[in-house]
Amino acid sequence: MNVIDPNTSQPKWTRKPQARPDEVLEAALDVFAVNGFAATRMDDIAKAAGLSKAAIYLYFPSKDDVFKALVEQRIGVLQGHFDAAAKDQKRDPIAGLRHVARMWATSFQDLRVAALPRIILAEALRFPDLAEFYHRTVIERTQGALVELIQAGIDAGLFRQVEPLLAARALVSPLVFEILRRQAFPAHNIGQPMEVLVEAVFDLFLNGIAAVPLQPFVGVKP
Amino acid sequence: MNVIDPNTSQPKWTRKPQARPDEVLEAALDVFAVNGFAATRMDDIAKAAGLSKAAIYLYFPSKDDVFKALVEQRIGVLQGHFDAAAKDQKRDPIAGLRHVARMWATSFQDLRVAALPRIILAEALRFPDLAEFYHRTVIERTQGALVELIQAGIDAGLFRQVEPLLAARALVSPLVFEILRRQAFPAHNIGQPMEVLVEAVFDLFLNGIAAVPLQPFVGVKP
Amino acid sequence: MNVIDPNTSQPKWTRKPQARPDEVLEAALDVFAVNGFAATRMDDIAKAAGLSKAAIYLYFPSKDDVFKALVEQRIGVLQGHFDAAAKDQKRDPIAGLRHVARMWATSFQDLRVAALPRIILAEALRFPDLAEFYHRTVIERTQGALVELIQAGIDAGLFRQVEPLLAARALVSPLVFEILRRQAFPAHNIGQPMEVLVEAVFDLFLNGIAAVPLQPFVGVKP
Amino acid sequence: MNVIDPNTSQPKWTRKPQARPDEVLEAALDVFAVNGFAATRMDDIAKAAGLSKAAIYLYFPSKDDVFKALVEQRIGVLQGHFDAAAKDQKRDPIAGLRHVARMWATSFQDLRVAALPRIILAEALRFPDLAEFYHRTVIERTQGALVELIQAGIDAGLFRQVEPLLAARALVSPLVFEILRRQAFPAHNIGQPMEVLVEAVFDLFLNGIAAVPLQPFVGVKP
DNA sequence: GATGAATGAGAGTTCATTCAT
DNA sequence: AATGAATGAACTCTCATTCAT
Incomplete structure (x- = not known):
């Protein structure tokens, strides 16, 4: 007035x-x-x-709308992180995969970024459309990029004839799971930085799909 | 139901x-x-x-106690399986690991059992003691069993000198993540049975840690 | 069956x-x-x-009925205590009053007896008929007896021309109040036995209504 | 209302x-x-x-806190009265005691104020801390003021060597009890105003503790 | 006579949401 | 733009009371 x-x-x-x-x-x-x-x-x-x-x-x-807007906004951010990452790397699929994996480690250092997957998984039942949106914009894109790289590796004879989607998930899930684990069980976090974990996981993964034996793996003592 | x-x-x-x-x-x-x-x-x-x-x-x-009792009850059942499975398998670590992995598939066929990890994850922040309980009785024990098997494999010269805990998680996380994924994004579930996934994941894992090249992996077409 | x-x-x-x-x-x-x-x-x-x-x-x-039956029963007990106490004492009103007062002390040593007045006062609003019953059977009778004694004292020239009902209450209320006080504020109970209190109260009362000065009062050091 | x-x-x-x-x-x-x-x-x-x-x-x-706040508020008002009243009266203890007694009558004319002691009594067992608070802020302070006045009277040779605390209670309890009585047994309330009762009780009390005989007491015809 | 099992009717408390200012 | 004040609609938990056995 x-x-x-x-x-x-x-x-x-x-x-x-x-x-x-x-x-x-x-x-x-x-x-x-x-x-x-x-x-x-x-x-x-x-x-x-x-x-x-x-x-x-x-x-x-409404409160629901705050949540939705938040997730949508952060998904945008997350998406930006990975979007260009996997492009133009098909010449060297291994380097490409390693690059994507390392980006994970960097991105999820930020706890505010790391919180997002947990939030979405936790509330997916209540907000199925949000989950769907997340799947479409983040998961599918990331997976797609990885799948392409893996397929390129197979075509180049670097990798065995694995199912690319499955292999992609086998690479990503230990990483995602680790960030979930760290949030859900903070008492059991050893101080190990994500980078170290990423290298180890990637190495294990690479040996798993490599067509020929690779360099010996050096385990990480946590 | x-x-x-x-x-x-x-x-x-x-x-x-x-x-x-x-x-x-x-x-x-x-x-x-x-x-x-x-x-x-x-x-x-x-x-x-x-x-x-x-x-x-x-x-x-109280409602909390219903939840806790529920988790304890279900976990008790699961835990019995794993405990028995992991013992007496050190003679043949590969068979032991495969057995445990397959048990996952069987246990989590029951969608109501599969819901537990998701609920725990979603409510871990609100019920830290419950999360702690789950970690102690499920995660640590499962991990422990896997670590022992992997260590036995390393000692026997079957596996490379990987960090056993890390390798254990690399095996388990794709499986756990899959049951989370199926619940959070039901629209994206292809009808693929867990057993098939388990075999593929296990094969990839085995190639990843094997000291010598194994039989060629046969990917799964989803 | x-x-x-x-x-x-x-x-x-x-x-x-x-x-x-x-x-x-x-x-x-x-x-x-x-x-x-x-x-x-x-x-x-x-x-x-x-x-x-x-x-x-x-x-x-019903619960109400348990309470009512309880109070009625205990009132009967209480009533029995005081009923005959004040009879046939009109020859010596002072001795009669002292006798009644001492009976108080004795009766309310029993905590189960002492609880009754407090219970009734506390719940009088919810059980007005019970309160009424208590008033009729206990209070009025006791008061009546005391009034008669006091009136006899006045008639005999022992006491001043006080209002007997009021004097009766002045004698009784410090005693009743003390048993209420002891229950409501148990932390503030000094160990003093009721008998001592009764003697002091009675002495004070007697001096208050006596027509002529009495023996010097001996205070109680708690 | x-x-x-x-x-x-x-x-x-x-x-x-x-x-x-x-x-x-x-x-x-x-x-x-x-x-x-x-x-x-x-x-x-x-x-x-x-x-x-x-x-x-x-x-x-919470509901408890409403109750506590209520008691504190009302008690604060009352307490101010008594505190002021008891001070500066030691020159004339008798007038001081009479003044305090009359203040009772005035304060508890308000039936809503009169309800407080009854409620406290009824709920003391359930709210021991509230009872404690009431005892500390109301009972002890009122008693303290009275005790000082009585002691001053004894020192001045006006009163006999009574136990002051006991005498204070003997004065107060008929008054408190009367307001309890009026609430618990409303059917037995004769219309007598509290002021009249106060005068009578005080007169009886004064004769009880006086060192020398006082003016003849005039009882109240209800 | 007696009880384990069950419940309907609240009680206090919380919180997303609204609205006058 | 912003907020203090207020509320309706839950929700968890309680308890006097009932009933089949």
Whole structure:
């Protein structure tokens, strides 16, 4: 009543400025990452964002929508990480695969990035469309890139005649699982950096699919 | 599905008082598997068990305790399998590992059993003691058994000098991840049975750690 | 079905044996005295009585009725204590009053007796008819007896022209209040026996109503 | 009675946000006074305050806390009276005692205030800390003030060598007991105002402890 | 007579959401 | 834009009471 121009009596808002919503999502990620969806209260998000609870509703119509917007936004970020990674590497599939694997380690150093897969897996039942979106934009793309590389390796005679999708998953899952494990069982985290794990996993994987024996594997003493 | 057969609509039960707590857990598993922990109401469990809400409290002091009892019960069953499997197999580590891997496939055929890891993962932050319990009784023991087998293989010169814990996880994680994947992204489940996946994963793993080249891997066409 | 004679098919009971109900009331007094009415569960009473909860309902139709029966029974006991006490003492009103006062001390040594006034005061609003009954059978009678004694004292020229009812209350209330105080604030109970208190209160009272100065009062050092 | 005027049925209020907690306590006192603690539902308080049940929780974290806050608030008021009253009266202990006694009459004219001791008594066992608080802030301080006055009277040769604490209780208990009596046995309330009772009790008390005979007591005809 | 088993009807408490300002 | 205040609709848990055996 004091801010609105009395000439234009538009009681409902439609404009949503850009900075604020992102700040809210930023804050929401922090609390969702720690508490999960159900246990996070709108008050928590508001407090983390330095806003009042009601203010959140200026930008997002519901708690579900905050969550969805958050995941969609972060998926975008995640996707950016991997998007170009696998391109133009078919000349040297092994180097390409190694590059992708190492990128994992780097990306998931950021806990706010690492939280995303766990959140999605945990809440997939409640937000099947989100899970679907994640699958389509992140999983399938990453898998696709890996599959292409693996197929290229097979075609080049570097790899055995494995099923590429399966092999791709065999490479990715120990890495994803490790970041899930670290979040779910923080008490059992040895201080080992992800990079070391990645190298070991990749080496094991490479030996698994190599057409000919490779260099001897050097295990990691945790 | 097994507690209340939707085909036969007989709302009244022949009571088996001694088995009541187990029936409640049975029902609880059904509901938790579909809704997760937080979204499951005591009324849901009660209804699934053919009881009143208050009756649940005759057997379990709280919702948390229902969940914990459920995990303990299911885990106890699984654990017996693995414990027995891992012992007495050190003579033939490869056969031992293969046996354990195959047992996974069998155990997690039951979708309600498969739901447990997902629920644990989703609720680990809210129930750290439950997660701790799960880690201690399931993860550590399974890992321990695998590590022993792998170490035996290394000692016998069958496997390369890999880090056993890491190798164990590299074997297990594709399998665990697959059951998570199937639940989180049901739309992307190809009908492939777990057994086939297990064989492929195990073969890839074996080639990865084998000291000498093995028989050529035959990939699975999904 | 196994105990009841199949010839006489009387599904409802009317007979209530004598011993059991009293045992129940005995137990009920214990728990009501400690927890008050609302906080006492039927289970508590049952456990204290060594019976099942359902068995209580064989003897009393409701929790309220247990309470009422208990109070009525104990009022009878209490009443018996004081009933004849004040009779035939009009020859020597001072001795009569002293006798009554000392009886208080003796009676309320028993905590199960002492609990009654507190219970009744505490629950008077919920059980107005019980309170009424207590007033009629205990308070009025006791007061009546005291009033008669005091009136006799006045008539004999021993006491001043006080209002007898008021004086009676002035004598009784410090005593009753003390037993309430001891129950409500057990942490502040100095070990002083009731008898000592009674003597002091009585002495103070006597000096208060005496027509002529009496012997010097000897205070009690607690 | 004072919060929701039954005569003017205006369901909506002019909101005074700052005063809300006090309004809630005001309403709570009304309801607690009638129903006691256990039998009062949060809904009752809310309705009496013209609020929703959930709104109460904006100001008080639990029902217990509403009760405690209520007692503290009311006691604070009372206590101020007594504290001031007892000071600066040692020159004339008799006038001081009379003043304190008369303040009782005034304070407990308000039936809602009079309800507090009864509630405390009834709930003392369930809320030992509340009882403790009440004892410390009300009973001990009132007693302390009286004890000092009585001791001053003894020192001045006005009173006999009575035990001051005991004498203080002998003065107070008929008054406290009377307000309990009036609530527990409303059917037996003669219309006599508290002031008259106070004068009579005080006169009796004074004669009881006086070192020399005082003016003849004039009893009250109820 | 007695009980184990069960329940309906609440109770206190929480929280996403709304609205007047 | 933003918020303090408020609430309705749950939810977990409790307990007096019932009933088949």
